[in-house]
Amino acid sequence: DAKTTxxxxxxxAEGRAANLPCNHSTISGNEYVYWYRQIHSQxxxxxxxxxxxxxxxxxxxxxITEDRKSSTLILPHATLRxxxxxxCIVRVEAGNMLTFGGGxxxxxxx
Amino acid sequence: IAGITQAPTSQILAAGRRMTLRCTQDMRHxxxxxxxxxxxxxxxLIHYSNTAGTTGKGEVPDGYSVSRANTDxxxxxxxxxxPSQTSVYFCASSLLRDSGELFFGExxxxxxx
Numbered sequence: 001d002a003k004t005t006x007x008x009x010x011x012x013a014e015g016r017a018a019n020l021p022c023n024h025s026t027i028s029g030n031e032y033v034y035w036y037r038q039i040h041s042q043x044x045x046x047x048x049x050x051x052x053x054x055x056x057x058x059x060x061x062x063x064i065t066e067d068r069k070s071s072t073l074i075l076p077h078a079t080l081r082x083x084x085x086x087x088c089i090v091r092v093e094a095g096n097m098l099t100f101g102g103g104x105x106x107x108x109x110x
Numbered sequence: 111i112a113g114i115t116q117a118p119t120s121q122i123l124a125a126g127r128r129m130t131l132r133c134t135q136d137m138r139h140x141x142x143x144x145x146x147x148x149x150x151x152x153x154x155l156i157h158y159s160n161t162a163g164t165t166g167k168g169e170v171p172d173g174y175s176v177s178r179a180n181t182d183x184x185x186x187x188x189x190x191x192x193p194s195q196t197s198v199y200f201c202a203s204s205l206l207r208d209s210g211e212l213f214f215g216e217x218x219x220x221x222x223x
Contacts, residue, residue, distance in 0.1 A: 032210060036212075043114075043202070043214030043216050044200070044202075045214070046211045049211070089210075091210050097155055098155070099155075099169075100153040100154075103152075
């Protein structure tokens with residue numbers, strides 16, 4: 001599975017959009033981009049995933065560049081409860097392994 | 111809503127003792143997983159099971175064993191605990207083996223002295 005690069009930390013003001021970037025320049029054509037988050041002391045939580053089209057669900061939007069070498073997770077109206085570590089993972093659909101890297105620690109501030 | 115239940119929540123264990131971490135899911139998911147999380151090393155896959163009756167090794171399987179006698183339960187056993195197994199252990203499940211949408215439990219914090 002391709003390696004991902006994320007900034008170690010970011011801040012966001014409460015109520016504003018949080019845009020979390022992820023670089024996956026070595027991604028292969030059959031690899032999906034997954035996003036998870038982990039709120040302090042809890043188990044990771046699935047957020048969203050996509051292959052090449054932009055995706056949106058009740059939690060977030062995922063924007064994948066046309067060349068698929070990077071993506072952005074967007075939390076449209078961040079709240080204090082969105083403070084967490086966000087993991088960007090690239091995975092072949094048929095693979096068993098989800099490899100979690102260091103992630104981005106998002107701090108939502110009042 | 112139950113989802114994934116792990117037990118115990120936390121445990122302090124003497125080195126050399128045997129320990130089984132329990133994991134039960136009520137979602138009828140086929141695949142289950144055990145991860146450990148350590149500071150600076152992130153989450154690492156220990157063992158997995160694609161379906162009842164089958165298991166496989168993940169990234170860090172040494173010192174651990176698993177079994178999958180039925181769909182719901184996936185216990186993780188440390189036959190003889192060592193201090194390096196001090197960690198937070200997360201159990202997870204997914205509907206299908208190919209799914210990347212995993213549901214995680216709340217974790218079991220294990221300290222081996």
